[in-house]
Amino acid sequence: NMDDTLAKFFPDVEGKLRETKRKSIYLWESLRAKIAAASQTTKGDQLKFSRDLGTGLTVTVLSPDGEREIVTWIDELRAEGAPVSAFMLQRKALAIAAGEGLSKDALKASWTFRKSHLRRHMISL
Template identity: 35%
Template sequence: MSTRKSSAASSSTSGGRSAMASSWHVRRFAGALKKAEHELVVWINELRGEGVPISAIMLHLQALEVAAAHEVPGFRASWSWMKRFKARNKLSMRARTRQGQISPEDLDKIAADFSKEVAQKVQDLGIKTVYNADQTGIVIAFYILYC
């Protein structure tokens, strides 16, 4: 019987703290954590305004620094906390999926040369009408004809 009581007593504690002490701990530092989270949101918005992509690691490290500055004890900036933080503040961490190409310095000259080449082909082949090769027109024509 005594083993049941001891196991029941140990199951009500979490890491040596009772549930009541744990909730007190959360309430005690809720204000500091709220201020720290606001500071993190401001930090994220500033970096995004400068075009700096923010990774999960950057958020984790900055959250630890801000929590230490606001004297929030035992704050770990876990993945689950980050997930809830992003949901609370309507944030997302998006990865770049494409990198832009660098335009050549003489882009205007290349475009002008291509335009002259097309005009010369039109004249050489006796073409009277030039159509755009945009696929959108084809899709619309298909829709009109078959729907």
């Protein structure tokens, strides 16, 4: 029963927020199989979002070797005492993408690309 579920998991929630929680529960129920499948993988339990393959949303990423090349490049510059700017990182990523045969439009090396790359490799600029 939905009222029992809301009372158990959201006892202090009332009004519009209660209605939102009710809708969320129904959404989670409809996605139960997808959530269960994602939680079985090593990384799946850490996902905040998942994107189905073939939905028209594509992301261009550098190869693992290209990513390592950027990390090595940053480490070398820092060892020499040279600061690395966001612009420098963007230019390096675009150069590596070109070297990997990606078109100019395939990889933007945008702010979100830089942010996720730095976070993934635990680097700060």
